[in-house]
Amino acid sequence: MPKLTEGQHRYLMEVADALRSAPRGSKQEIVGRACEFLGWSRDRVYRGLREVGWTSRRRRRQDRGNSVVTVEEARVVANLIHESTRQNGKRLLSFRDAIDIAFANGRIETYASPATFARVMREAGFHPDQLATPAPHVSMRSMHANHVWQFDVSICVLYRLTTGGLQVMEEKEFYKNKPHNLKRIENQRVLRYLVTDHFSGAFYLEYFQAAGEDQETLFKFLMSAFAERPHPNDPFHGVPSTLVWDAGSANQSYMIRNLLDRLQVEHIAHEPGNPRAKGQVERTHDIVERHFEGRLYMMRIESIEELNEKAHAWMRHFNSKRQHSRTKKTRYGLWQTIREDQLRICPPLELCRELLQTKPVQRKVASDLSVSFAVQGWGQATYSVEHVPGVRVGEQVDVSVNPYRAPSVLVAGLDENGGEILVECDPVQRDEAGFRLDSPVYGEGFHSVGDTDTDTHRKALAREAYGAETNREVERARAKREPAFQGSIDPISYLEADELPSYMRRKGTALDVPNPAAALEVQPLTHIEAMKRLAVKLERPIKPEENQAIRRAFPDGVPEDSLGAVVDWLSGGAGPPTGKRPSSLKAV
Template sequence: MNLAEIDYLRGIAQQLKAAKHGQKGRIIQDASTFLSISNAELYRRLENVGYTTERKTRSDKGKSVITEDHAKLIGGMIHIATRANGKQTLSIKDTLTILSEQGLAPQVSPTTIGRALRQYQFHPEQLRTPKAHIQQRSLHPNHVWQIDASVCVLFYLPKGGLQVMEEKEFYKNKPANIKKVENQRVIRYVITDHYSGNIYLEYVSGAEDSKNLIQCFLNAIQHRSYQDPMHGVPHILMMDKGSANLSGYFLNLLERLHVTYITHAAGNPRAKGQVECAQNIVERKFEGRLSFIKVNNIDELNEYATRWRLAFNQEFVHTRTKQTRNQLWQTIQGAELRIAPSPEICRDLVTTMPTTITVKGDLTITHTVKGHGNKSYDVRHIDGVYPKAKLDVVVNPYRAPDIDILMKDSNGNPYSITVSPRKLNSAGFAIDAPVINQRMDSTPDSQADTNRKIISKEAYNADTEAQVDAARKAKQAAYQGKVNAMADIDNTEILQNLPRAGQQLITEQTRRELAPINHVEAAKQIKALLSEQGLAEFWTASSYQTLVATHPQAVPVDAIREIAEKIINSQKTTHLRVINQ
């Protein structure tokens, strides 16, 4: 309200206080007409200037027919029907109509519903507010960088060079027009140093892929000039979960450079809000100028971008730090600045994978480092190493030809140990190796050595290595009285197998006579042969008596099969005769 309205309302308030019975209605009506507002609105404005009625407060003041459940349902329907771009497709009035027809909401005015929604904090405007956030801090320059890519929607690269994209021709809701320039888009990569706010900007043509991402990141970490101070490898890189960001090549590069990467949850760009803000700065403070500049290609565009970026980082004072971005970045300490390897080594690191190397008997390994040749490394100080152990090795990008040995702790978390090459003399011997007949050194016991000694002492019930050697020399059995080496054999029950009739093989060169067998054994073998044909029931007591009568003393071995075959053939003949009858 302005001063004139306040004075007018105060005058109305005085008239109401002095009015007699029956006169207040006319005063209220005249004032409402003069201000073109409702009576209820007039009373609300009068309350703002201190006027209060002398009416008794209603007993149901503060109560509402609209419950929290009503507000939750109404607000929920409106919220669910709101599009991702914020467009509300269902109004409070329409929602109230739908629900009141079903008896799910009281029949009150939309204005009343709106007040109740705000009271219960289910109003669409309240539900659209972003979630509260916590500001995080970084420790020093290059502690945390943020990277983000964005399609430069204002400009595309047709055959005639970079031009301004006309909104009517390339409107976002016309997919066919967007398809025309899909492969000619310009991608803007922005990298920020979280501590100082320093900005690195680079444009690429084509897609937002791992190749372009790697190129921009490698260019950002290199030392470019003394006018452009921000360089070096960050300790942490924050980015979104785009396919290029999570590509194997880029993640491998980060791992080789010892960069920890953090990806924010989908739909939470505030997690890297600084670089999102930097994208807006670039659009407003740099790309707005391109409508007045003829740019022929990407290289020219990057030249203009570099000139603008150098001036911006040097001149514009950051609202948080009250310093320019370059001033604050240059407070970086030597221990905090990790100088990037040369571009050639960095490009090699993109595809460099760990090499598995076998430890030699003297607890050393050899590895070839590009540009430094084959080097020998002493690994005896590494916990758990032993001859023939396998170690995963990569080149340390900051200290080549030093190498990093990749390990895992007891919880499975990866870590690395940096090892320098052994120093050798002109004859190829390690300068710290013991000289023959002057000093005798022994390597410390590995875990395998320790376990081997423990096993030997327990096996021979010995307290010292000398006792173990004595027991072995005396051919003493290991684990005597503790382990029965034949336990599995002793516990195996050997089954009685039924004999199988066979034909005795007799050669002309070595002919020998087999001893006849008794009647009982012969009967067993004959019955077994009959069982194979399913005719065991035809071996009867009379069959046994016939066997004894035919061979009163004993039964020749070669007669067993003949007797069985006669019984089998006789049964087959009987079976055929019955069928023919």
């Protein structure tokens, strides 16, 4: 408001005095006359009165802050408006229409103005404008260059002409309300593949002509992004530890995921509709569009190769010269701080192509804690898995080639939490005789293989069974044939206590078996064997004359069943021994 003149100031002072002394109901008439005299609006007159020190001293309403619309009613209307809002933020339902719909359907009882409903919504915190604001997010941190990369694909402003060359897509010709024009060139569109290093902001881009994303194009781009490029002004390369991207069909294809798994790259697909999860690469797309593709209107591009050549020239200059707003350094400059152990060199293209379809192979662990595995181009080799946690003799383990250090392999083990870990194993070296170089030499020492978890469990259970403190005590207890569990476990008594079922006796048929003794010819004892047995029975040596008498009586040997009669004779019995087997012997 312009500064009041001296006359205006004096006049407004008089009007202010009149308003202070005016009876109730006449103040509007006084203000109206001032508006007519000064040629001002009523609002300007009030501003002038406040400038000369006048206040209305209007009494505050006792119901100030209260509304005829309840928070619940405002919430119903806000929900109708919010659900009708499109993803681009356009509201399809107005406040008045939402109020009418809610009132007609009995969802609200108060029919008030849109302004009243909007005021209640804003005070409660669910006005459509408030609901449209983005949700709070957490800024993520990466530890070093090549720790985390972000990847995304977008459409370039160019498309390929059927007659050759590339043409800029004019908005007036291909805007959203002319989908038939976009359909006509969908196979000629140029896609921009882009990857950024989250730590330094360095990026690599490449253009491809395709109707959409596919795994063949994605493989070509990843190989170009991972590989060390020959240009001296382009240092950005290597295989990242983590790759963040969306859940597109090409990204989630088996072959691409298998390749990244073999390259030991953790690939994380963010939730759909959450582009902020890879906000850096989204922002870099905007940089490319404005700083590089904005130049294409002033150039004639004849091929994809020419487009990539010019894009890479701009990319190298931007990464080398432009200061990053977060780091206050150039992108390539900060990326150069990467350490040797953080820069993982990409394997050759041929090996990566094989890794697309390579799956871990199961191998059985031998008794010396080794496995056999063949790496293509290196042949069959033996690998010691003694240091791999969780391996057991006789069980299967997953083995795959280490793409960074072939012919070394990666063997899947278990960490302390039961999760899978990959442990690198080198081939066992052998001498000219075929012996392992890591084997101990006779006379120089011995080497025992470390216990597996199975061995540990086996020894622990044995100590528990014999109540021993050490494994040696277990061995002594077993040598003494001490019962396990100190005899506290009775493995038999419970069997007698069990009530068993009674069984019916079954009748049988006797077998007609001939007497085997009748057909059996028993060989007699030799004279020497007979004398030994007789001496034992008589408890004295056999006299020479007795020996001669026995030999005369039994010239072919003494039958075993005649020894009793000979003992009776030699003891003074009634009968002499004979070569026959009578039931009784007569005395000589």
